[in-house]
Amino acid sequence: MMPVGPPIAFAPRTLAIVGTGLLGTSLGLALGRLEPGIHRIGIGRRLEPLKVAHQRQAIDEFNTDLAGALAADWIVLAMPLASTGRVLCDLARGLEAGTRSGPGLVVMDLGSTKRDVLLQADRWLGELAGVYFVGCHPMAGGERQGPEAADGMLFAGKPLIITPNASTDARAKAEVVRFWEALGMRTLEMDAAEHDELVARVSHLPHIAAAAVAGLADFGRAAEVASTGFADMTRLAMGDSRIWTEILLSNRDKVLEAIEAVNHSIEGLREALENGNAGEVSRWLDEARSVRQAFDGLRGGGQSA
Amino acid sequence: MMPVGPPIAFAPRTLAIVGTGLLGTSLGLALGRLEPGIHRIGIGRRLEPLKVAHQRQAIDEFNTDLAGALAADWIVLAMPLASTGRVLCDLARGLEAGTRSGPGLVVMDLGSTKRDVLLQADRWLGELAGVYFVGCHPMAGGERQGPEAADGMLFAGKPLIITPNASTDARAKAEVVRFWEALGMRTLEMDAAEHDELVARVSHLPHIAAAAVAGLADFGRAAEVASTGFADMTRLAMGDSRIWTEILLSNRDKVLEAIEAVNHSIEGLREALENGNAGEVSRWLDEARSVRQAFDGLRGGGQSA
Numbered sequence: 001m002m003p004v005g006p007p008i009a010f011a012p013r014t015l016a017i018v019g020t021g022l023l024g025t026s027l028g029l030a031l032g033r034l035e036p037g038i039h040r041i042g043i044g045r046r047l048e049p050l051k052v053a054h055q056r057q058a059i060d061e062f063n064t065d066l067a068g069a070l071a072a073d074w075i076v077l078a079m080p081l082a083s084t085g086r087v088l089c090d091l092a093r094g095l096e097a098g099t100r101s102g103p104g105l106v107v108m109d110l111g112s113t114k115r116d117v118l119l120q121a122d123r124w125l126g127e128l129a130g131v132y133f134v135g136c137h138p139m140a141g142g143e144r145q146g147p148e149a150a151d152g153m154l155f156a157g158k159p160l161i162i163t164p165n166a167s168t169d170a171r172a173k174a175e176v177v178r179f180w181e182a183l184g185m186r187t188l189e190m191d192a193a194e195h196d197e198l199v200a201r202v203s204h205l206p207h208i209a210a211a212a213v214a215g216l217a218d219f220g221r222a223a224e225v226a227s228t229g230f231a232d233m234t235r236l237a238m239g240d241s242r243i244w245t246e247i248l249l250s251n252r253d254k255v256l257e258a259i260e261a262v263n264h265s266i267e268g269l270r271e272a273l274e275n276g277n278a279g280e281v282s283r284w285l286d287e288a289r290s291v292r293q294a295f296d297g298l299r300g301g302g303q304s305a
Numbered sequence: 306m307m308p309v310g311p312p313i314a315f316a317p318r319t320l321a322i323v324g325t326g327l328l329g330t331s332l333g334l335a336l337g338r339l340e341p342g343i344h345r346i347g348i349g350r351r352l353e354p355l356k357v358a359h360q361r362q363a364i365d366e367f368n369t370d371l372a373g374a375l376a377a378d379w380i381v382l383a384m385p386l387a388s389t390g391r392v393l394c395d396l397a398r399g400l401e402a403g404t405r406s407g408p409g410l411v412v413m414d415l416g417s418t419k420r421d422v423l424l425q426a427d428r429w430l431g432e433l434a435g436v437y438f439v440g441c442h443p444m445a446g447g448e449r450q451g452p453e454a455a456d457g458m459l460f461a462g463k464p465l466i467i468t469p470n471a472s473t474d475a476r477a478k479a480e481v482v483r484f485w486e487a488l489g490m491r492t493l494e495m496d497a498a499e500h501d502e503l504v505a506r507v508s509h510l511p512h513i514a515a516a517a518v519a520g521l522a523d524f525g526r527a528a529e530v531a532s533t534g535f536a537d538m539t540r541l542a543m544g545d546s547r548i549w550t551e552i553l554l555s556n557r558d559k560v561l562e563a564i565e566a567v568n569h570s571i572e573g574l575r576e577a578l579e580n581g582n583a584g585e586v587s588r589w590l591d592e593a594r595s596v597r598q599a600f601d602g603l604r605g606g607g608q609s610a
Contacts, residue, residue: 139532159530188529201521202531206538209514211593212570216506216563218596223603224493225464226507227444231604232537233511237597241590245583252578258521259575263568265517270564273557278550285546288516291523292542298528299536 006104006130008172012179016041016069018087019079020053020062020147022154023110023138027076028058029152030183043069044079052147066090070100074179077109081246084109085120092124095131104130106172110138112199113251114163114192122167132172135163135192137199138185143238156184163192200254205262207244208255210236311409311435313477314378317484321346321374323392324384325358325367325452327459328415328443332381333363334457335488348374349384357452371395375405379484382414386551389416390425397429400436409435411477415443417504418556419468419497427472437477440468440497442504443490448543461489468497505559510567512549513560515541 015031017024020042028040042050042059043066050062062068066087069075075091077084091107094100107125111117114135121133140158142149160180164173177187190198214237217226248255265284272280320336322329325347333345347364348371349355355367367373371392374380380396382389396412399405412430416422419440426438445463447454465485469478482492495503519542522531553560570589577585 139530141532141534158532161530186529188526190526194525198525198527198530201524202527202535205521206518206535208571208574209518210538211590211597212567212574213506213511213514214597214600215570215589215593216510216566217600219506220499220503221493221495222503222507223600224491225444225466225503226600227446227463229446229541230507230511231600233515233539233541234597234600236534236538237590237593238601239590239594241587241594244590245587248578248586249581249583252581256575256578259571259578261521262517263571265520266513266564266568269513269517270561273553273561273564276554276557278554281553282546282550284520285516285542285544285549288520288542289544289546292516292519292539295519295522295528295531295536295539296543 008104008106008132008169008175010175011035012038012073012106014039014041014072015074015076016043016072017059018043018066018069018075018077019083020044020049020059021078021080022141022145022147022149024076024078025049025053025056025058025147025150026140026152026154027078027183028053029056029150030155032057033152034183041068041072049147053150056147056150058147058150067094070094072105073103074106074108077107077111080243081111081113081116081250084111084117085124088120088124092128095125095128104132104172106175107131107133108136108176110136112137112203112247114195116250118163118165118192122165126167132169134168134173134176135165136176136180137161137163137195138180139203141239143235143240145240145243155180158185160185160187161195162187162189163195164189165192196251196254197257200251200258201261204248204251204255205258207236207239208248208259209262210234213237313409313411313437313480314407315480316340317343317378317411319344319346319377320379320381321348321377322364322381322383323348323371323374324382324388325349325354325364326383326385327446327450327452327454329381329383330354330358330361330363330452330455331445331457331459332383332415332488333358334361334455335460337362338457339488346373346377354452358455361452361455363452363455372399375399377410378408379411379413382412382416385548386416386418386421386555389414389422390429393425393429397433400430400433409437409477411480412436412438413441413481415441417442417508417552419500421555423468423470423497427470431472437474439473439478439481440470441481441485442466442468442500443485444508446544448540448545450545450548460485463490465490465492466500467492467494468500469494470497501556501559502562505556505563506566509553509556509560510563512541512544513553513564514567515539518542
């Protein structure tokens with residue numbers, strides 16, 4: 001078991017948000033509304049997004065130096081996946097330098113894939129006493145990016161997945177659950193490998209399929225003809241390609257498995273069509289339909305309305 | 306050129322709707338609101354959908370005998386694709402029997418694919434003087450079916466594609482354009498082969514991809530975790546599988562081409578991922594994104610909000 005470290009700040013008085021893009025700024029806005037007692041420090045490399053977040057009152061102060069985060073009780077890493085390792089490393093160096101005092105530090109990330117991040121967190125923070133890392137993935141977002149697109153209601157009612165591993169402190173995890181639920185999220189827990197396999201199917205593959213279909217619509221009079229079904233089905237394709245490149249590459253093995261599964265499924269339909277096998281085409285469509293309907297049922301139907 | 310037939314009823318006084326499902330009943334409702342002078346006759350094999358449509362005041366009278374349609378100035382075929390050939394044949398027999406009198410008869414269909422229907426229309430109605438067939442495809446629908454799901458606003462603001470061929474009478478076509486535009490539709494014209502290729506990409510392929518992705522979500526905690534992006538992307542999969550089997554089979558060659566194109570596209574991404582080629586992954590995503598954004602731009606953006 002983990003050694004018992006310093007006490008964790010139960011309700012953080014100060015919270016640093018590293019990265020004031022869509023997620024970080026939305027978190028700041030939600031905190032401003034629901035937890036106005038928490039002092040929010042925005043951290044980022046570029047001044048412009050920090051200024052926008054500050055103007056929107058999503059953060060109370062900002063700093064382009066990561067050292068500014070060390071004053072906080074909690075740190076939320078809300079920058080792109082590809083920078084997470086570097087920031088964890090810089091954070092570890094700052095903490096080792098020993099300028100920080102006070103109770104134990106909770107660090108969370110908001111990344112869309114979790115195995116990589118947990119490895120990096122163990123690597124950089126694992127040896128530091130009193131630093132508690134908890135991997136989090138809020139299932140919320142949108143095709144628009146940046147602090148301008150932030151929305152204080154982005155997280156409300158959405159799932160938040162926590163991916164504990166052997167190094168996860170149970171008290172820190174309980175505090176993190178309490179934190180997100182206070183912002184209206186439904187928390188659930190699973191291990192990082194299960195998480196990455198699941199999101200490959202319900203998030204990464206849908207993105208790929210939407211993009212593949214959208215890409216083929218550069219064709220004749222598509223825009224005059226396509227109806228709302230097409231628009232809804234392909235909307236994910238408008239997501240930021242830099243962010244999605246990082247997501248797909250960081251979950252490469254599971255994404256490749258999901259692509260293989262969908263190729264196999266479509267091949268079944270293709271054969272049935274080629275053979276003019278109406279029964280088989282219908283069976284294929286029925287199967288998908290019943291899964292999708294069960295999904296609506298489990299979610300109470302309303303969310304897809 | 307076509308011989309000059311009997312005059313066409315400019316604004317039909319009576320209109321028969323064959324098939325009172327989602328489309329037929331929605332048409333009846335729209336006519337009731339916008340063209341209350343037109344007497345609407347519902348025709349169908351089963352009594353129940355006719356009764357529902359009548360109860361909803363989408364039709365003024367109904368008849369389970371197709372002969373009841375011969376009293377109308379215009380006939381709209383709104384039944385499933387697979388029945389269209391049979392109904393056109395029955396209609397031709399009824400017209401040959403010569404019980405019908407009055408001005409020229411306009412016949413429209415609302416089918417989702419057009420090459421097959423035009424062949425059948427030429428075959429069965431081509432020799433009949435004073436019968437004017439115009440192939441139509443309203444780009445409107447929904448995952449719910451039947452007269453219960455009908456909506457008098459279903460067609461408003463949506464595209465309607467007219468697919469004329471060599472047998473199409475120019476006056477009849479002009480009347481049909483006027484008819485749909487009075488119901489708030491944007492009409493456009495293309496030939497049946499172009500239509501079928503286009504809808505394979507902007508309607509049939511999206512349906513297939515949505516169903517393939519939805520079918521793979523029968524997996525772990527998918528329903529707990531998937532967010533609105535997944536729900537929107539897969540909603541098409543809830544469409545009626547009988548209707549969709551008919552659509553896909555009646556447009557088999559173009560659907561197979563679209564599947565081949567999407568397979569090819571996804572294979573490009575798969576290779577880039579396998580090679581860890583971030584530049585190539587990003588380029589692939591960017592291409593899809595720019596097509597999808599151009600699509601929103603061409604449609605004024607608002608329709609996807």
